[in-house]
Amino acid sequence: MTYTPATQDQLLAIHANAGMAELAASERFAAAEPDMVEAIVEGIGQFAAGEWAPLDRVGDLTGAALDEGRVRLPDGFAEAYRHYVEQGWNAIAGPAAYGGQGLPFTLACNVLENLGTANMAFSLLPMLSVGATEALEHHGSEAQKAKYLPKLVSGEWSGTMNLTEPQAGSDLGALRTTATPIAEGEHAGKYRIAxxxxxxxxGEHDLAGNIVHLVLARLPDAPAGSRGISLFxxxxxxxxxDGSLGARNDVRCxxxxxxxxxxxxxxxVMSYGDNGECIGELVGAENRGLMAMFTMMNNARINVGNQGVQVGERATQAALAYARDRVQSARAGSPDKSPVPIVEHPDVRRMLLRMRALTEGMRALLYHTAGQVDRGTLGDEEAARRAEVLVPMIKAWGTDAGVEVASLGIQVHGGMGFIEETGAAQIYRDARIAPIYEGTNGIQAADLVTRKLGLGDGAVFAALMEDIVRDAGEEDALADLARTCRAIGEWMRDDATLDDRLAGSVPFCTMSAVAVxxxxxxxxxxxxxxxxxxxLAAAKQASVRFFLDRVVPEAAGLKASATAGAEGLYAIDADQLAG
Structure with a gap:
């Protein structure tokens, strides 16, 4: 199954939602001129469609395999990744001091959007490397940055994020991996990780020359819980x-x-220190590992939200192609009883427009979020705090909407959508992980109502909703939704119990994301x-009209759920719930 890069809609979002012209007016991002931006968006689209998309199906059917401790990928993956590195796509937003192009994060998001639409599973490799680069750039020592960042920025080496353990899950405070200081010998000053x-x-592959694992672990006598976690x-x-590679470390899949x-x-499943000789270096301060890791996690959460856009675009294109080719039944009410392509039937048209509207809405939210991150990089503290508020929205609603669009894609295909050969099922299967990893969507919603609503004593979220009301113009439903979100946010912050906030967090997060x-x-x-x-005028007017007339009112209807409180959730105990 092929795809066509959504280049024009991406450029529109980069222009209208990220505000690229304003970013390019700064000294730091001066290179992001219109010709450069267009060349990047068109170039990565062509590369992704030409080299990564053809590997998507074989990757699904063959998959990765473990062979005597080595992970092997299907033929073609190593060559496609090498071309990705050689053409400089990994370095788009990397720090210039370490070989990167220093362009806005917004453009790195576009690179991942195209790669992920072409091949979501493959795109996770550079996605995590970008996050590892950012974590080291902000928290690594000068020596660590000099040694590791040039190869991470280029993509010659890849990066991972190691948080979860079998007994801990999302509760990072329960992790047991240890880091023991080394006092003497060739590794003095480092740590043995177990x-x-x-x-x-x-976590393991041969596509990159080295893998840089960022691992959360506990030092001896570290405080209990999340306060005692360090990053290595x-x-x-x-x-x-000198940057040359030595012997294999004591870490294996x-x-x-x-x-x-x-x-x-x-x-x-990664094992560290089976032979007692897994050597790691401390990143940042002792017992401050979560702070450093959250730098990587916030980057990853935006890029997971990006995956909602990716699967939405791929599913929409596949469904549209099928609906235009599949001829079945006459159009209801038509005097001509000849069968027509199913795209002409009202309910199929409804599904297709919904898929397109949701995908374009996700993309608009994604690039607005990325633009705020870039403004934060330029020193705009207000934008940086707004980005913090937007992160759980794009991650949670973006991935939920992506799953919905993928599911609708199967529905448009009908029975053929449930058959693997059409590819619609793969899109849905791939999409389903996105609401789970990098913090489940329930955790994202909890983050919004417990942490993000309180930024600036509530002023950051309130200002976001006020901007929507001010700009809504004649779109009364949109303005009303923003007012409702602002009011619910005030209630959650000032009056609701913690249980009540958490009980309504998911519908509230959805409402807020749809408003933005x-x-x-x-x-x-x-x-x-x-x-x-x-x-894009005609198609955009139709999809935006659908979003404003149908998706926005649906979100407004979640008010009762967002404010119902927790009492009804605990009206029966766990045994009664199961019985």
């Missing part, structure tokens, strides 16, 4: 001071998970009305 981590994406850098191969989807992404996405779609319409991207 423990096991699960669900480690691309553990390379697959030891690295000399002991098994691969057999998963519902993303079969070409090796999800590894709808707002950003209206900004796209205004950009088109101003003369930009005229070729």
């Amino acid at each position: 423990g096991q981590k699960i669900f480690i994406t691309w 850098l553990v390379p697959k191969y030891h690295v000399a001071d 002991v098994s691969l998970e057999h998963k519902l989807g993303i079969h070409a992404s090796p999800t590894c 996405a709808g707002w950003q779609l209206t900004r796209q319409l205004r950009a088109i009305e101003g003369g930009a991207f005229g070729g």
